[in-house]
Amino acid sequence: xxxxxxxxxxxxxxxxxxxxxxxxxxxxxxxxxxxxxxxxxxxxxxxxxxxxxxxxxxxxxxxxxxxxxxxxxxxxxxxxxxxxxxxxxxxxxxxxxxxxxxxxxxxxxxxxxxxxxxxxxxxxxxxxxxxxxxxxxxxxxxxxxxxxxxxxxxxxxxxxxxxxxxxxxxxxxxxxxxxxxxxxxxxxxxxxxxxxxxxxxxxxxxxxxxxxxxxxxxxxxxxxxxxxxxxxxxxxxxxxxxxxxxxxxxxxxxxxxxxxxxxxxxxxxxxxxxxxxxxxxxxxxxxxxxxxxxxxxxxxxxxxxxxxxxxxxxxxxxxxxxxx
Numbered sequence: 001x002x003x004x005x006x007x008x009x010x011x012x013x014x015x016x017x018x019x020x021x022x023x024x025x026x027x028x029x030x031x032x033x034x035x036x037x038x039x040x041x042x043x044x045x046x047x048x049x050x051x052x053x054x055x056x057x058x059x060x061x062x063x064x065x066x067x068x069x070x071x072x073x074x075x076x077x078x079x080x081x082x083x084x085x086x087x088x089x090x091x092x093x094x095x096x097x098x099x100x101x102x103x104x105x106x107x108x109x110x111x112x113x114x115x116x117x118x119x120x121x122x123x124x125x126x127x128x129x130x131x132x133x134x135x136x137x138x139x140x141x142x143x144x145x146x147x148x149x150x151x152x153x154x155x156x157x158x159x160x161x162x163x164x165x166x167x168x169x170x171x172x173x174x175x176x177x178x179x180x181x182x183x184x185x186x187x188x189x190x191x192x193x194x195x196x197x198x199x200x201x202x203x204x205x206x207x208x209x210x211x212x213x214x215x216x217x218x219x220x221x222x223x224x225x226x227x228x229x230x231x232x233x234x235x236x237x238x239x240x241x242x243x244x245x246x247x248x249x250x251x252x253x254x255x256x257x258x259x260x261x262x263x264x265x266x267x268x269x270x271x272x273x274x275x276x277x278x279x280x281x282x283x284x285x286x287x288x289x290x291x292x293x294x295x296x297x298x299x300x301x302x303x304x305x306x307x308x309x310x311x312x313x314x315x316x317x318x319x320x321x322x323x324x
Contacts, residue, residue, distance in 0.1 A: 002147040003082045009142050010086060024139045025090045031108035031136040032094065039111055041297045045261050045305075046254040049247045053236065054169045055114045056298060060229035062110040062161030064193055066101050066154060067225045071197050071218050075100035076205075078147055080212055087144030095145035097218055101154035102146045108136040109158030117162055172240075179237055186233045190226050197222035220286040227290025235298030245302045250316035253309045260308055261301035268296035 013021055029035065040059065044052020077099045079085040087095065094104070116129035137155060140146035171182075202215035239245070247254075272292045276285040309316060 002149060003078065003085065005148060006078055006085055006141060006144055010144055013088070013142060013144075021088055021090065021143070024142050025088060027135050028091060028104060028139040028143060030132065031104035031139075033107065036107045036111045037293065037297075039115075041261065041265070041301075042258070043115075044297070045257050045302065046247060049245070050169060050173075051115070051118055053172075053298075054118065054165055055111055056232050056294070057168055057236075058110045058114045058158075058161045058165040059107070060232040060294070061164050062106050062158050063103075063225040064190070064229050065157050065161060066103060066106040067222050068193055068196070069101055069153070069157065070098050070103075071200065071202075071222060073100050074098055074203050074213070075150075076212060078144060080207075085144050091143040091145050097213055097221060099146060100150045101157060102137070102140050102150040103154070104140055105133075105137040105146070105151040105154035106158050106161075109133045109155055110161055112136075113158055114162055114165070179240055183233060183237045187230060190229050190233075194223060194226050220281075220283065223283055223286040224290040227287040227292075228294045231291040231294030231296075232298055235295045235300070239299045239302060243299070243303050243306055245306060249309075250313055252313045253316040256308050256312060257302065257305040260305035261297070264301040264304055265293065265296045268292035268300065 013024075036059070040052050040055035042052075044056060075098055077087075077095065079087055112129045112133050116126040116133070119129075120126045133155075137151040140151055141148060168182075197219055202218065203213070204215070205212045245257075269289070269292060272285060272289040275288050279285060
């Protein structure tokens with residue numbers, strides 16, 4: 001049934017010509033990791049710190065649950081299951097590894113879905129964000145890179161992550177005296193996922209002498225998502241202990257924070273690329289690119305920005321600290 005549905009969408013795509021395919025690839029790009037990293041950081045730094053932390057937490061939880069299910073189920077891509085499926089070539093570059101659940105769908109729901117949930121009282125904006133999530137999910141089917149069950153389960157994982165992230169933020173607001181316990185438990189859970197991903201068996205199926213999905217690549221994906229979660233968690237702990245910045249501050253402070261934050265994240269991502277250049281695309285780089293991006297966004301960027309804010313805008317209200 002799922003393959004027949006994809007073949008039906010494929011016939012529509014082929015009949016409609018390249019224009020609709022390009023449009024749907026643009027839609028699917030809105031669910032890419034590059035796009036999804038920018039929105040929560042900007043919210044966290046200068047718009048609404050609690051909302052930004054909520055979305056960043058949701059990304060860390062959702063990505064790891066999604067990767068855990070993906071590495072456990074080990075479901076092949078639609079075109080591997082049925083050679084009649086001819087996916088969009090433009091979408092193939094980011095459609096690697098196993099298929100179930102959809103990472104694009106889960107990621108977009110983690111960001112845009114979280115934002116829609118938090119502003120649900122503003123009905124027009126929340127509805128538009130929900131429609132965007134559904135469009136991204138549908139684009140994965142339309143382009144032939146995911147089955148319906150891939151995107152449906154990804155949406156369910158995102159809903160679970162949103163609920164868990166909400167519990168975390170609520171706890172942070174009412175009781176921040178046990179942050180060390182949260183840090184230890186969270187890191188232990190991340191370590192358990194890494195160990196499971198490393199030692200579990202994977203299918204070793206070949207077609208024409210070529211391994212369909214390399215287990216080493218799946219492990220690297222898991223290490224990267226674990227790095228995102230660990231970077232977010234450790235960054236939150238250190239920011240809560242030593243920085244505690246506020247988004248209730250002057251426009252000048254926000255501008256300084258945005259520029260410094262972006263430069264800091266870019267610097268850390270550059271360090272990750274240096275690791276890749278010197279050590280190769282292995283475990284160190286996989287962990288670093290996720291860990292550095294999250295840690296610099298949650299802690300290092302705001303911490304460095306605080307120095308410049310106090311130096312160039314000492315009268316800004318951002319010197320007042322928050323509990324989140």
